[in-house]
Amino acid sequence: MSDFFTEAVIIATVAGAIRLSVPLLLAALGETFGQRSGVLNLGVDGIMLLGAFAGYYTVLKTGNVWYGLLAGLALGIVMGVISAVIAVSLRAEQGIAGIGVFLFGLGMSDLLFQRLVGTPVPITKFPKLDIPFLSDLPEPFEWVSGMFFNHSVVVYLAFLAVPLATFIINRTTFGMNIRAVGQNPGAADSLGVSVTAVRYATVTIGGTMAGIAGAALAIDLGIFQQNLTNAMGFVAIALVYFGAWRPIGVMLGALLFGFVNSLVLQLKTVGVVPQDWSDIAAMAPAVITILALVFVASRFRPPAALTKPFTRGT
């Protein structure tokens, strides 16, 4: 056990934590917008799976990872708008409708993969972004480069999205409308804010981010398979609660998850622990989430209108 924590392993674990948290972070940030406006989009995992396949297939055909990311984005927009129609216009019960979207994405992505690709062919992954100086720090600080400056541009963009999301939600008119609609849609409506328009926008943002997250996941792994996300989309939704509906909190949650996953992965790769240990360890993220949900529920209130469809005059 003592020779497990070598410098190389620690660097790989931290770098892995950052890398693995990216799809969760992207999806959860998008979901934050929806939930702040009062819509719980439970279909994130399905949208991620579809985005992952779109990204994977595009890269497979074009060889260009950025086209892949764009494909995930485009698919995310489409699914986001569909989710908005379901939740906002048709006022469906959000907790159940999302399961429908999830099942659709799970089945559809698998169907398309089996039909169009068949056997898993590896694709090009994201290139590492070489930042001058920072990516190649001299001797006593080379671990800093290894942990933090050895990633693809997607990783940096994902983390830059955190302050951006905070700014939008807290400092812009749009963000104020989002919060108003999520807390008291009736009052917002009476002041001339269109609840429908705001919620369409936020749910579409959520879908788009989920699509990008899925594509980023597939291109990061360089592979697609049935149920690639393995409930990551649901974890992302839980992270929004975990982060108490604030982008910074969501980021910390995503990093914690990334870290635990990375640690489990390292334990497996280095092989210092038997298989059954890592099965137990793999429960940790879900158990931590449940405990965090208990903690958050006792301290923070969700947006008052969360999961409640809006009808004028009620």
Add this chain to the structure above:
Amino acid sequence: MTSAGANLRSRSKYLAYLVPLAAVFVALLIAAIMLVVLDASPAEGFQAMFEGAFGSGDALIATILKATPLLFVGVGITIAFRANVINIGGEGQMVLGGLFATMAALLLGDLPAVIMLPAVIIAGMLGGAIWGAIPGFLKAYYRVSEILSTIMLNIVAVQLMNYLLRGPLLDPAEIERGTRIPQTERLPETADLPLILNSDRFHIGPLLAVLAAIAAYILLWRTPLGYRLRAVGQNVDASRYAGIPVKRTIVIAMMLSGAMCGLAGAVLVFGSESHRMVTDGSTAGFTGSAGFNGIVAALFGALHPLWTIPASFLFGGLLVGGNALQRAVQVPSALILAINGIVVVLVVSTDRYKKLLQNRATEAETAAALAKQEQIEQAIIPDEPPQPPDAATRPDDFGDPDYLQDDP
């Protein structure tokens, strides 16, 4: 006027029943379009599906066996949803049910079937009930969203299953051979679900599922507990004022829901052809996604345990037919999962319209009844117009809201 009202009433009622059927029709239409896009013949595909699901005795047996876990889960989901608890942890509760039942069978060893069978079934229900009680408890007492906690518990359950089947419960023969396929040994034969109808695979599982559905119906509509469950589902505040222990009721709803899902898991283990519990590392490998597909059946059965019986049969057929579809036109059976997703979305999206139609039917019914009463009154009361009450006898504070509010 009466006949127009009756007309509207029957039409609205009729339409309300038609809404979920229309949802399936639209979903199948989308499936046909997908088949065309995927370069397969929809006619050929649908024919293969229908024959594969309902075309022969063997096909019907396969469909009924496939429908069995859907029915258990569907009934469980119905109980929870009726109490307004959204249980999407059916997958995990099935796994726990399977694990508990398996462990019970291994522990009890060679007891006679009369004791063994009830014991393993109760163990399965217990496993599911525990896994359901946790999110129920967290929702009732800590306001944790059951949607999220049940999903997280699904993840925990699959890891627990992998751990147990790769370690403590692993078949000793697998260790000896060094193959280490994660599965238990052949479970005691007395725990096998008895076969019926001279078939080599048709076991009593489907009968148990139908009994469970009937029991759930009786529970929900014929017992005080069921009344409390539904009251809490309709209006938490009113229930609390009426003295119903809301928190405890929520926990009980989740326990019962979990127990049904656990039963599904137990039946999967003891009704399986290998009579072992096996894992391929994923939840769906054990449950066949019944924990999710059961939700589809429950919604399609309008959250009524008895209607869930034909609904499960239909969706069981869809799943079995999906495999036939794959063989006939080489379109992966994952299509069925996607279709199920569309059905869920359509059913919940049109729910509001269905309720609208039902309300209209009720209104029309009321209007018709009033009209009838008016006719009767006119027939017995003479033409004399009703006299307005004397102004002096009217209470002064009639319009005062306090006057109304004082009345408890």
